[in-house]
Amino acid sequence: MLRLTYDDNGSTHQDITLQIGDFLSVSDSYYFLLEMDEELPAAVRVRTCLSQMITAWATEISEAKQTIYLLAELHDEFSRWIRCMPHNDSFEVQLGWSTEAGHDLNSLRDATRTSPPADWQECSGSEPVIQTRQEILHFGGSMESLHVQTEPLFDPTPIFEHFRGAYGTQLLTAAVAHFNLFEKLSTSPDLFLPVGQLRQELELEPRPFTVLMTALKAMGLLVQDGDRIGATPLAAEHLLHNREFEVTNYIGLAATSPDVLGMVERLKTNRPYGLDVNENGAAFIYRNGMPSAMEESELARHFTLSLAGRAKNVAPVLADRFRIPDAKVLLDIGGGSGIYSIAYLARNHHLKAIVIDRPEVLNIASEFAEQCGVADRLELREGDMFTDDFPEADVMLLSNVLHDWDVPECEELIAKCANRLPQQGRLLIHDVFLNDEHTGPLPIALYSAALFSLTEGRAYSVAEYRSWMNKNGLSVSGPIETLIHCGVLCGIKR
Numbered sequence: 001m002l003r004l005t006y007d008d009n010g011s012t013h014q015d016i017t018l019q020i021g022d023f024l025s026v027s028d029s030y031y032f033l034l035e036m037d038e039e040l041p042a043a044v045r046v047r048t049c050l051s052q053m054i055t056a057w058a059t060e061i062s063e064a065k066q067t068i069y070l071l072a073e074l075h076d077e078f079s080r081w082i083r084c085m086p087h088n089d090s091f092e093v094q095l096g097w098s099t100e101a102g103h104d105l106n107s108l109r110d111a112t113r114t115s116p117p118a119d120w121q122e123c124s125g126s127e128p129v130i131q132t133r134q135e136i137l138h139f140g141g142s143m144e145s146l147h148v149q150t151e152p153l154f155d156p157t158p159i160f161e162h163f164r165g166a167y168g169t170q171l172l173t174a175a176v177a178h179f180n181l182f183e184k185l186s187t188s189p190d191l192f193l194p195v196g197q198l199r200q201e202l203e204l205e206p207r208p209f210t211v212l213m214t215a216l217k218a219m220g221l222l223v224q225d226g227d228r229i230g231a232t233p234l235a236a237e238h239l240l241h242n243r244e245f246e247v248t249n250y251i252g253l254a255a256t257s258p259d260v261l262g263m264v265e266r267l268k269t270n271r272p273y274g275l276d277v278n279e280n281g282a283a284f285i286y287r288n289g290m291p292s293a294m295e296e297s298e299l300a301r302h303f304t305l306s307l308a309g310r311a312k313n314v315a316p317v318l319a320d321r322f323r324i325p326d327a328k329v330l331l332d333i334g335g336g337s338g339i340y341s342i343a344y345l346a347r348n349h350h351l352k353a354i355v356i357d358r359p360e361v362l363n364i365a366s367e368f369a370e371q372c373g374v375a376d377r378l379e380l381r382e383g384d385m386f387t388d389d390f391p392e393a394d395v396m397l398l399s400n401v402l403h404d405w406d407v408p409e410c411e412e413l414i415a416k417c418a419n420r421l422p423q424q425g426r427l428l429i430h431d432v433f434l435n436d437e438h439t440g441p442l443p444i445a446l447y448s449a450a451l452f453s454l455t456e457g458r459a460y461s462v463a464e465y466r467s468w469m470n471k472n473g474l475s476v477s478g479p480i481e482t483l484i485h486c487g488v489l490c491g492i493k494r
């Protein structure tokens with residue numbers, strides 16, 4: 001067992017406990033307080049320093065092949081260090097002390113060493129314990145108890161890809177077994193039809209047509225040549241009836257599955273789930289007069305917490321990779337749990353942030369803000385982003401918001417932000433991006449299908465976002481990649 005806990009007991013003494021095996025060592029947070037901006041509340045300073053230190057430990061341990069010393073405690077005349085010595089596939093973990101004094105050390109700069117600190121010797125009473133690399137990486141849940149946002153150790157992207165994979169089955173089966181897409185193409189000798197004619201024959205609106213075509217192109221089954229779309233040789237051999245190697249009947253096995261039937265219905269009606277009589281309203285979107293799950297207390301909590309899981313992973317990465325050190329006010333439009341604002345507040349101690357969202361959603365943001373110690377700098381503003389005026393801000397953030405809306409609403413929101421920004425103000429669009437040709441990447445094409453069926457939106461390309469931003473006087477840079485296929489585009493008002 002290796003655990004570091006911080007108990008905010010109102011004093012800077014005896015508030016940090018390090019546990020190695022059964023051995024407990026209690027120390028003071030005094031030195032951590034000295035390392036950070038004095039304007040921040042003490043508890044936030046201590047938690048931030050500790051989390052930076054633990055992150056530095058983790059980075060070193062995840063690769064370590066030789067003995068590593070981890071700085072663990074700072075005292076007036078000495079410091080304590082944890083020695084992690086490789087031992088078969090694990091590490092022998094031993095607490096020791098050095099004559100290096102706390103005043104000469106810094107929790108981040110000196111967080112790890114590969115050579116022993118001056119006069120390092122084992123602490124009497126502390127027995128060595130054997131820990132796997134994984135156990136050390138997780139520090140017995142230390143990070144969770146610190147309530148500080150840090151980046152995940154392992155990239156969760158593959159989990160999201162598996163989760164969204166089912167949309168591939170739904171779209172492929174819908175195309176083959178319900179819309180007879182490839183049979184329609186086979187009416188032309190070269191298996192190509194003009195885009196407009198194909199859309200007409202499929203009887204699809206532009207949004208569902210784009211979502212379906214993008215996914216099938218990303219799967220390598222359709223290809224575009226100018227303004228014509230055709231079957232690839234792979235599709236021609238296997239997805240046309242009466243061909244020697246056809247597999248259409250096999251695909252048809254899923255034709256009556258509820259998920260496929262649901263997707264077919266969504267494609268035909270161009271309406272998201274949740275809007276039929278006796279349903280709870282659409283998830284994630286609200287417009288005056290539209291039944292929305294975000295207006296219902298329980299559902300708003302459920303959907304907002306579901307997105308908070310993703311945000312906790314991605315927000316710290318965004319705040320680290322796209323920095324806004326000079327910003328004064330960040331306006332987080334449709335900010336949901338507020339976790340993106342909180343990540344920026346944690347790193348920018350003079351920043352104020354305003355989250356605009358629906359009242360039921362903001363209850364959750366309020367809880368997170370209190371937990372993370374930033375409630376005094378985070379304003380939660382109930383409103384409708386389409387009809388209410390935006391407050392003044394030099395940075396505006398649309399994180400995972402535009403992909404919930406169709407093209408006219410995206411253009412409307414971008415124009416509204418651009419109009420309200422001061423000269424040199426920045427609009428950040430944090431989202432996933434299709435490639436400009438709408439031929440992939442496949443994970444984004446499948447996520448686009450998820451967005452399509454749950455909301456009024458879909459995934460867009462950088463070229464689409466750039467054209468809407470340019471049209472409104474913003475010059476665009478990026479995208480800078482964050483996590484889980486997201487990236488950030490920055491538009492500066494000139």
Ligand SMILES: C[S@@+](CC[C@H](N)C(=O)[O-])C[C@H]1O[C@@H](n2cnc3c(N)ncnc32)[C@H](O)[C@@H]1O
Binds near residue numbers: 285294337357383401
């Ligand atoms: C997909 S979530 C994104 C949340 C957060 N920005 C994130 O990246 O995790 C979209 C958010 O927009 C909010 N929203 C939808 N329509 C809105 C409206 N008309 N006015 C204000 N907020 C709205 C929803 O309540 C929801 O919290």
